[in-house]
Amino acid sequence: xxxxxxxxxxxxxxxxxxxxxxxxxxxxxxxxxxxxxxxxxxxxxxxxxxxxxxxxxxxxxxxxxxxxxxxxxxxxxxxxxxxxxxxxxxxxxxxxxxxxxxxxxxxxxxxxxxxxxxxxxxxxxxxxxxxxxxxxxxxxxxxxxxxxxxxxxxxxxxxxxxxxxxxxxxxxxxxxxxxxxxxxxxxxxxxxxxxxxxxxxxxxxxxxxxxxxxxxxxxxxxxxxxxxxxxxxxxxxxxxxxxxxxxxxxxxxxxxxxxxxxxxxxxxxxxxxxxxxxxxxxxxxxxxxxxxxxxxxxxxxxxxxxxxxxxxxxxxxxxxxxxxxxxxxxxxxxxxxxxxxxxxxxxxxxxxxxxxxxxxxxxxxxxxxxxxxxxxxxxxxxxxxxxxxxxxxxxxxxxxxxxxxxxxxxxxxxxxxxxxxxxxxxxxxxxx
Amino acid sequence: xxxxxxxxxxxxxxxxxxxxxxxxxxxxxxxxxxxxxxxxxxxxxxxxxxxxxxxxxxxxxxxxxxxxxxxxxxxxxxxxxxxxxxxxxxxxxxxxxxxxxxxxxxxxxxxxxxxxxxxxxxxxxxxxxxxxxxxxxxxxxxxxxxxxxxxxxx
Numbered sequence: 001x002x003x004x005x006x007x008x009x010x011x012x013x014x015x016x017x018x019x020x021x022x023x024x025x026x027x028x029x030x031x032x033x034x035x036x037x038x039x040x041x042x043x044x045x046x047x048x049x050x051x052x053x054x055x056x057x058x059x060x061x062x063x064x065x066x067x068x069x070x071x072x073x074x075x076x077x078x079x080x081x082x083x084x085x086x087x088x089x090x091x092x093x094x095x096x097x098x099x100x101x102x103x104x105x106x107x108x109x110x111x112x113x114x115x116x117x118x119x120x121x122x123x124x125x126x127x128x129x130x131x132x133x134x135x136x137x138x139x140x141x142x143x144x145x146x147x148x149x150x151x152x153x154x155x156x157x158x159x160x161x162x163x164x165x166x167x168x169x170x171x172x173x174x175x176x177x178x179x180x181x182x183x184x185x186x187x188x189x190x191x192x193x194x195x196x197x198x199x200x201x202x203x204x205x206x207x208x209x210x211x212x213x214x215x216x217x218x219x220x221x222x223x224x225x226x227x228x229x230x231x232x233x234x235x236x237x238x239x240x241x242x243x244x245x246x247x248x249x250x251x252x253x254x255x256x257x258x259x260x261x262x263x264x265x266x267x268x269x270x271x272x273x274x275x276x277x278x279x280x281x282x283x284x285x286x287x288x289x290x291x292x293x294x295x296x297x298x299x300x301x302x303x304x305x306x307x308x309x310x311x312x313x314x315x316x317x318x319x320x321x322x323x324x325x326x327x328x329x330x331x332x333x334x335x336x337x338x339x340x341x342x343x344x345x346x347x348x349x350x351x352x353x354x355x356x357x358x359x360x361x362x363x364x365x366x367x368x369x370x371x372x373x374x375x376x377x378x379x380x381x382x383x384x385x386x387x388x389x390x391x392x393x394x395x396x397x398x399x400x401x402x403x404x405x406x407x408x409x410x411x412x413x414x415x416x417x418x419x420x421x422x423x424x425x426x427x428x429x430x431x432x
Numbered sequence: 433x434x435x436x437x438x439x440x441x442x443x444x445x446x447x448x449x450x451x452x453x454x455x456x457x458x459x460x461x462x463x464x465x466x467x468x469x470x471x472x473x474x475x476x477x478x479x480x481x482x483x484x485x486x487x488x489x490x491x492x493x494x495x496x497x498x499x500x501x502x503x504x505x506x507x508x509x510x511x512x513x514x515x516x517x518x519x520x521x522x523x524x525x526x527x528x529x530x531x532x533x534x535x536x537x538x539x540x541x542x543x544x545x546x547x548x549x550x551x552x553x554x555x556x557x558x559x560x561x562x563x564x565x566x567x568x569x570x571x572x573x574x575x576x577x578x579x580x581x582x583x584x585x586x
Contacts, residue, residue: 020572021537083494128495128522421497430519430532430539432503432511 001107001137001172002244003118004144005088005125007081008132008152010101011039014080015070017130018420018428027068030055033261033412034071042156071413077101079421083129091121091135096245104141106244118168137170141242142235145192146210147171150182161185183211193232198225210236250288250356256281257350261412263302264346267337270299272401273409274336277351278329279397283387285328285353286380291321293355295328297335302347310346312339321357324376325383328353329397489579495522497575499532499539505560506530506541511580517541519575530577535563539574 007013011029016022026043030036037044037053047065049058061067081100089095094106107114118135125133134155136147147169155166161182171179188207189199207213214236222230231241256277264270274297285292298313314335318327332351359377383395393404401407418426473479490496501515509530511517519532527546532539533553542553542563553563553571565571 019537020534020539020574086494124522128492130521427498427500427516428539429502430499430517430541432501432506432513432541 001110001139002141002144003091003105003107003114004098004102004136004138004141004148005091005105005118005121005133006102006148007084008134009039009041010081010131011072011077012041012044013131014077015073015417016041017080018076019417022068025068026061026065027070028058029070029072030415032072033259034069034414035259037069038072069415071416073416073419075419075422076417080129080131084125084131084133087125087128088121088133090124091118094244097248104144104244107137114172115168115170118170122168133167135168137168137172139172139238140235140240141244142192142232143171143238146186146190146236149190150186180211183214184209186210188213191232191236193228198229201225250290251284252356253352253354254281254284254288254290254292254356255350255352256284257298257348257352258409258411259302259348260346260409262408263307264409265342265344267340269408270336270340270346270349271333271399272407273349274332274351275329275397275400277349278332279325279400281351281353282323282325282328282380283384285356286323286359286384289359290356291323291359292328292353293318293321293357294353295331295335296352296354297332297339297350298352299336299339299346299349301344305345305347307345308343310341310344314339315354317355321355323359324380325397326376329399333399489518490520491578492520492522495575496520496578499541501541501580505555505557506543507557509543509556511541511556511577512582514583516581516583517577518579518581520578521575523576523578525573525576532574532577533563534572534574541577544573 012022012027015027015029022041024043025041026047026049027041028037028044028049029039031038034055036055037049037051037058040049040051044067047061047067049061049067055069058067059069062069077100084101085095085097085103088103088105092105092107092110094108096104096106098104110117114137118137122133122135125131134148134151136144136149136151138144138147150161150165150171151167151169154161154163154169161169165182171182174182186209187199188194188202188210189196191210191213194202194213202208202213207216213233216233218230218233218237221233234241258273258277260273264273278295294315294317296313296315298311300311301307301309303309316331316335318331322328328351336349387394387396404410418428420426420428497519498516499519501511501517502513504513506512511530517532523529525531525544525546527544529544530541531544531553532541533544534540535553540553540563542555545552545554551565551571555562563571
């Protein structure tokens with residue numbers, strides 16, 4: 001049995017904690033480089049702003065409707081998420097953090113009224129962090145997610161579902177009749193795992209509601225679509241098929257990619273960016289205790305502009321699997337120099353580390369050349385600790401550029417609120 | 433999370449494990465006595481954990497936030513302009529406590545007066561006015577101040 005708990009309009013809710021004047025106003029949070037809306041308050045949704053709406057298309061609403069648009073403040077959201085997840089874990093004996101604002105909680109063995117318990121945890125999160133949440137409870141993860149959707153929608157749109165299902169919805173205690181009514185009132189596209197394309201195909205085939213989906217034969221689904229859809233249907237029917245991950249598995253590839261705040265034409269700017277991305281990827285690599293055997297570097301122009309298009313990548317093998325930032329950056333830069341061409345407006349670059357293996361296994365190669373590299377893992381871990389203590393960038397590779405946020409390609413964030421909980425200088429002010 | 437000025441100190445708990453815990457602390461969690469040869473240290477068995485001031489003050493880490501005070505209205509309560517206050521949103525506000533409230537969309541720090549269903553926000557400085565909610569106005573108490581820190585010039 002599972003619960004799915006997630007924050008309502010999470011990024012906006014985080015902003016409202018420290019800026020109560022935003023409560024009740026239409027607010028959106030913009031993606032990196034202030035491109036499009038990635039979070040909307042209920043008031044913003046009511047204005048018709050869709051998820052992913054490009055900012056330039058809705059900018060006028062700032063004047064006409066008082067829409068407030070904020071740049072993403074991930075330092076803040078990350079900290080608030082941390083707090084929320086720690087409190088949510090109190091709901092049951094196991095937690096799988098699914099995203100920055102959602103987590104599954106395993107409820108096996110939890111006694112007493114689950115709705116009462118879920119309401120208490122929800123209240124605590126609201127009181128302690130200011131973030132309103134929805135909780136869904138089901139015998140499978142898919143049903144928990146569905147219940148969560150019902151809980152959210154019942155609260156947001158009165159009349160969509162019985163009012164008592166608002167905020168916390170428990171499908172496990174529903175009678176057959178009520179469950180079927182709930183399923184019938186829910187479009188099939190809202191089921192976890194049913195994407196837009198499959199949703200459209202299902203509707204075309206006469207499967208419009210979750211009830212229709214629940215009545216499908218799973219074997220037919222597998223033949224007509226995929227084993228993924230079969231699994232989803234079985235989960236909706238009450239058979240758990242999707243596992244629970246308490247501990248996230250180590251990644252098999254680690255990437256760091258960014259779109260630039262402004263197009264970059266010269267190699268120097270790209271060298272800075274690729275060095276930075278290599279460093280960040282190498283940090284993640286060390287954190288999960290891995291070495292990489294291959295480094296991929298790519299650069300590309302923006303497909304959204306009418307500029308001449310160029311997109312290329314190059315994969316560079318490392319002499320020996322490593323997590324050394326300098327060696328990885330060297331490999332990425334070697335790849336960059338090979339693929340760089342003059343005359344293009346580059347909009348995005350990235351570094352990907354592949355062929356990962358545990359750092360406890362050290363593979364030697366046949367030493368025909370004199371070995372000049374020594375093991376610098378102690379240097380790397382020291383660097384990581386200094387950066388952790390004094391902030392990212394306290395120690396860095398010089399070729400990453402020393403201007404921080406003022407680098408030509410740095411992310412554009414013109415409307416970001418202060419990092420209230422992670423930077424001393426950004427603390428919120430209280431008037432005495 | 434309180435941090436020393438100019439740094440982003442974050443002390444890891446000694447336990448490993450994947451769930452992130454916002455640890456507030458000024459010191460390492462245990463006195464680690466390691467001696468390779470010679471006498472074992474009596475402190476290994478009988479020693480104690482160094483006092484962690486913030487751990488002692490902060491009862492609800494997930495609900496505790498730090499705010500910077502600007503203004504003079506709480507001087508007589510010992511809270512001064514430039515102080516940092518630790519505010520706990522988990523504590524139910526009671527009469528006489530110093531609280532952070534939301535007034536006209538801004539955070540305000542005052543002493544709470546609460547009796548018989550009525551409430552007022554009292555300044556601790558005779559030259560500053562108290563705040564009384566107007567008819568029907570509801571003033572939200574954001575959190576209770578558990579500590580205030582005056583950093584002296586050194």
